Structures are given as structure tokens and as C-alpha cells.
Amino acid sequence: MNDTNPQFEQTRRKPWNDPRVRALVFQAIAIAGVFWAGWALIDNTLANMESRGISTGFGFLDQSAGFGIIMSLIPYDATMSYGRTFWVGLLNTLLVSVMGIVAATILGFIIGVARLSSNWLVAKLALVYVEIFRNIPLLLQIFFWYFAVLRNLPSPRQSVDVGGLLFLNNRGLYLPEPVAQPGFAWVTAAIVIAIAAVVGIRVMAKRRQMATGKIFPTVKVSAAVLIGLPLVTYLLAGGPIVWEIPELKGFNFGGGMTLIPELAALWFALSIYTASFIAEIVRSGILAVSKGQTEAAQALGLRSGMTLRLVVIPQAMRVIIPPLTSQYLNLMKNSSLATAIGYPDLVSVFMGTTLNQTGQAVEVVAMTMGVYLTLSLLISLLMNIYNRAVALKER
């Protein structure tokens, strides 16, 4: 017999055949690669910026911007700094995102439920809606609303007049603006008290139901408190809101709230486009709840409203929420298409005009991408917390 045992020889692996050694080597190569790429990137960028005479650093944020912005939620004029333009753009992005998310959710849920309607005509119309708007690029839809619809509206003098309160023309949509009068603080206080009361009622109702099994009409009472208390306070305080109605002064409207056409077009397009995706998510969520659940609920004697509220919707929401989160994220990111029609969002104001004027490409792009990264992570985090709250608890 030989001294060496061939079987033993085989189990003692060569170092390059040992998975652990190989893993270490691969990872070392990966780190080296990433570092080398990063270093090369920074080195090239610095060299290129030097040869083009671009300065580095965030000092430019304090310089005066010198350009106007057609719409801003915070006071802004051309003498303010580039740092201010960043906040103006960011707030405009957030505004259109929130408006879009609210409208798309409402519209999406309506269309999604309509697709499951027992009414053939309604179901087919919802299907047509989904198939049309889902399959057309968002940018085209924004262009359509902006250039083909809103820009073709009549001039302010020939505005479309809805009851003397709403005016629609090629400068935008004019709405009455509520202006709070001195006594309004009482109404605000009443709203806060009403919300606190509703929370209290819910807790008490739940405790009472757990103890005695008696169901308290929480929804009806809550609604009554929420609407009633502020309304009574409002009337007692003598109606402390004055509606400022837009009026034609000279060539344009003054007073009231204005929705500029850029915002309106972006809002319509984002909402209508995203709603077609949300509708499909809602439909699949409702279909995912097995029919047996509905039948079991009915067998227990629950009325159809309660079946829907207590059995079907909570289970459907579990299926709906994760993809809905992605749609909200998409909508927020898609709001950057604003730059194509000149709505002053973050990309248009900061990555567009500010970048062009200062030439600080690296800083501006990094800040813009940082904002979207933060917002995305924030929305994901919030929706994940909510998702965990409604997730199936297996005991």
C-alpha cells in the first residue's frame, strides 16, 4: 500500500478550490475594483474641472441667482441666492407629487373598482381607460395636456366661467381663495378638539366592545363630531372666512388662487397616468381575496358593508400596499418630467437653470440625486411601517 491515501488527498483542497478562500479573493478584487473606479472617477473629474476652470465646493449656493421663477411657495425674487432656488424647486416638486398622489389614488381606486363592476358598460369603459393611458408615454400625455389642451384655451377675457367662481383660461385655473379672519383661531381649535375626541371615542368603543361585545356606531359618531363641532364653532364665531374671488382686472385676473397651466398639465398627466396602474393594483388586490372569505362573512351574518370593511378590504390592502408604494415612488420621480414644459420643479430650476448658470455640475447633480434618494427612502420607510401594521399576523 502506498503511504498517501488518495481519498484523503482529495478532501484536502487546494487553496484555489476552497470556496472560502475564493470568496475572500473575489471580494478583495471587488473592493479593489470599486476603489480603483472611484479613484479614477474623482481623479479624472478633478483634472477635467481644473482644465476647464470650474471651481469646486458649495460656495455658489450663497451667490445671487438673478433669474425669476414663475411659481414659488416661499417668497422668492431674482436677487435671492442659488440656495433659495434649491428650496423653491424642492417645494414645487413636493407640491405636485402630493397633489398627484392624492388624485391618482382616488381615481385609481374608482377605476379599479369599476373594472370589477357587475355593470358591463362600466367595466369595459374602465378597461379601455387602463389600456389607453397605461400604454402611452407619460411625457406625451404631459405635452398633450399642456400644448394641445391648456395652451389652446381662450385668453383671460374669454375665460371659461364656472358660476362666476372658477375661471379657466390659457393663463391657468383661477379658484376662490379662503382668507382667514381674526376669529378663525376658534375654528382651528375646534378641529383639533374634534380629532382628539374621535381618537378617544375609538379607544373607548373598542374597549367597550372587548368587554361587553356591544358595537358602538364609531363611524357615524366620529363623522358627526368631525363635521359638527367645527361647523358649529364656525357659525358661532360669525363665519370667519372670506372667500376672495378672482376678478378680471385689465388683461388678467387678480385675487384668488391660481393654478398655473404648467402645474395643471403636470398634475393631470401624472394623476391620470399613475391611476391606470393603481387601478390594476386595486383590481388584483380585490381579486386576491378568495370568495370563501366573503361567503364566510355572510354566513356569520355580517351585512355587506361590514363584510367589505372588516373582511375584504383589510385583506386586499395587504396585496395592494407594496405595489402601491412603488407607484407613489414612480409618481414622485416622474414629476421630474416637469422640466419638459417648464414647471419649476427641482430638476428644472436647480439641475436646469442653476446648473447652466454656475457650471457646478458635480455639486448640483449630487444634491439633486441626494434629494430624490432621500425622498425615495423616506416614502419606502413610511409605507413599510404601514405595511407592517396591516400585514398578516400569523400566531
Place this chain on the structure above:
Amino acid sequence: MSESVMSPPKRNIGPVRWARDNLFNTWYNTVLTLVVGYLVVTSVGPLLSWVLLDANFVGDSPEACVGEGACWVFINQRLNFFIYGFYPGDEQWRVNIMFALLALCVIPQFIESFPARRWLGIFALTGLPVVGYFLISGGWFGLETVPTSRWGGLMLTLILAYVGILASLPIGIVLALGRRSDMPIIRGICVVFIEVWRAVPLITVLFMASVMLPLFLPEGMNFEKLMRALIGITLWQSAYMAEVIRGGLQAIPRGQYEAASALGLGYWRKMGLIILPQALKLVIPGIVNTFISLFKDTTLVLIIGLFDVLGTVQSTITDPAWQNVAIEGYVFVAFCFWVFCFGMSRYSQNLERKLDTGHRT
């Protein structure tokens, strides 16, 4: 029994019964049907007359467009620009050959019994891009070179989408495998890469590609605008692709991994022969969906100054020679995109039904 089966009573079949079941079964459905039906009837009529009955089809100038209907003469006159962009007229046959080859490869995929269907599919993924590059850019075999700055229209849209999907597929597979790897550093790199690209809008990526890529590269190395856009689109798309493929990898039962290891297969053979074929098959519908969204997103290149099909139309409708043709132009582009996207989504639904081998319980 010789007696034939009796047909159901007349009032239980036929359109009347159907309408009663589907349109007027409850009082609120009746109201809904009447209201919605009224809206449909009042809107379809004018729409139909605008698109067809009152529309102008023949002619060669804005004067041919009279009346209330759509001015399709405009589309007809500018069609060449919408399809080929600034591609020189004498060389457009090269693009046409590509269109024909593409159709030859893609259409059989919808026909179950077509011979050599699989080979045509493989050619579409491997040979066709190479042939297409040589044919369209020219400079070889005596073909005149056409710089990318002259590419445009529908042709450019298809090129962007096709290259984007082809290049992002392999990168996506590697990223997905990396994200599922046991090696913490490799996994970390892949997670960061995927999450960062997925969190930023495509516009910022395109901006970065057009403004900052020249800064990143060493002196003297430069790409033309189209190439830079393609790099941006590919990196962005591969992050989405990676997530789709990761979904497929997660859906493969643990037993498959263990069985492959038990057979003594190494990592690459385990993945290449056992896991990936199953995983990719599972997520083909998802891949098609990302393709659809990429196809629609290619329109964004007009923001960095490339003339895709929407870009060509957008630049033409402001032509003072033609008045008020914006809607016609947009309808034309919408129709182009709709046909492709709807076709792809139908194809993916077909595949889903066909590939459903009953894995899921």
C-alpha cells in the same frame, strides 16, 4: 332518448336577457348604465367624425385641410421625418432592411407553429444588433457613414429601447446574482448600486450622462451624445432588471439549490444550468413589463436634445406653415407607442398563460 334537448325559453337567452343581466340588474346599475351610456354616445360621435368622417387625408399642403376634422395630411407629409429623423433619404433603405429583419424575428414569436421560431428569437438577441449596427451606422462594405447625430424618429426610439434592454439584461442578471450572493461585500456593492439607480429619476440620469460623463472620463476619451444616453439608460434599466430577476431567483425552491449542490455542481454551473433557466422563465412577463416601461421612457431623450419619434413630432408641430396640428401629431405618436406597448403586454400575458406549468399552488 330520441327526443332532442329542448332549448331554454326565449326570454332566458339572447341580447335582451344579456342586457338585463349585465346592464340593468339592479336599480343603481340601471342609472349607471343610462348615465355612462349617454356620455359614451355623446362623445363617440364627435370623436369618430373628427378622426374619420370630417378628416382630411389627401393633399400635400396645409390648404388641403379644411373643415372641422383632423388634418392627417400633416402626418402624411412629415411621415418620413417622424420615422427616420435626419437620416439621409438615399440611405433609408438600410433602415428599412432593419425594420424588415426586426419584423421577421419578432412576428413569428406570436405564432405558435412557426418553424425555427426559437432560432429567430436567439438571432434577434445576438446577431441582429451587430447586423443593425453595421447596416445603420455604415462605414463598412462601401456603405456611406451616417453619424449618430442624424439618427432620429421612430428608428431612434426602437434603437434606444432595443439596445437598452439587450445591454441591461446581462448586467441585471449579474447584479441579481450578486445581491443573492453569500459574500457580504459583493452583496453590499450590488444592493447600493441597485437602490441608488432605482431611487433617482431617469431625467437626472440622462442629465448626468450628458453633463457629467465627459467630466468623469479621462482626457481625450469622449462619446457622442447618443452613446452617452445609451450608457445612462442601460445602467438605470439594469437596476430594474436586477430586481425582476431577483424575484425569479427567490421563487425557486430551496430544494433546487440543494439538489444542484448534491450533484456536485459548482456555483456557475449550478446557476447556469439549474437555477437561472427556471428563474428567467418565471419572470419573462416581468422582463417584458420592464421592456414596456423602458420603451415609453425612451421619449425622455428629447430633453437632452435627441430626436426620438416624440421629439420629431414636437419639433414639427411648432412649424408656422402648419397651424393647430398639435393634436394630430400627438395622436400619431400615441398610436405608435400604443401599438407597440399593447402588443408587448398582450404577448407577455400569453407567455404567462403558456409558461404556467402549475408550480404555484
